[in-house]
Amino acid sequence: MHPAAAALVDDLQAYADPAAVPGRARFFKSGPGEYGEGDVFIGATVPQVRAVLKRHRELPLNALDDLLASEIHEHRLAAALGYARAYADAARSGEELAMHDVYEHYLAQSTRLNNWDLVDCSAEHVVGPHLDVVGTAILDELAASPLLWERRIAMLATFHRIKRGESADALHVAELLLRDPEPLIHKATGWMLREVGKRVDESHLTAFLDAHARGMPAVMLSYATERLTPEQRAHYRRLRTS
16 A cells, blocks of 8 residues: 555544444445445545544655555545545645646546545546546546446536536436436436526426426436425426326
């Protein structure tokens, strides 16, 4: 392991809490046959992981790669947050090559971004802004992946542009994922649709629902319509099953 990664691991170990491990394992569905099967926890909290990462500013990408290769969930969380920080630092400095390096390292290790929190804390901050550089074809590629986590990266990456007031990419990826079999994709897609209605324009959301609510997974529709009126929610529930 890279010395900088090893130093962070040693620092993080001080926050290990064996009593918290069973609860973390249940929360992140790490049991047999569950989406996080085999994940290992030390019991550190997200604020603790963030605090440790803040104390370790000098983490080259190779060190982040080593952290992401760890079987320990909290090590991988530190890596995911570290990639997001590294991209933001490079963007602030206008270092285009460094930005692309972070993006390349991140996607090269995507099989290790293997739980929803790891994707959700990083995809919009690495893949999202880099769409301005590489274009949006990567979203189609990720959305077509057999890997659940890459499909979630595709959906969450659009949050960056949603926050800029742009809905087209989110609606495009949502349409690609309408028939996805995974509940975690239903939730992520419904969440991003809801954010389109909240942050961009409610009419963009309702137009999408008018076209696609019929047959939409129930959880996806529930998440997407959470901020609509009771009458609107009832209308789309009826439309879904019509």
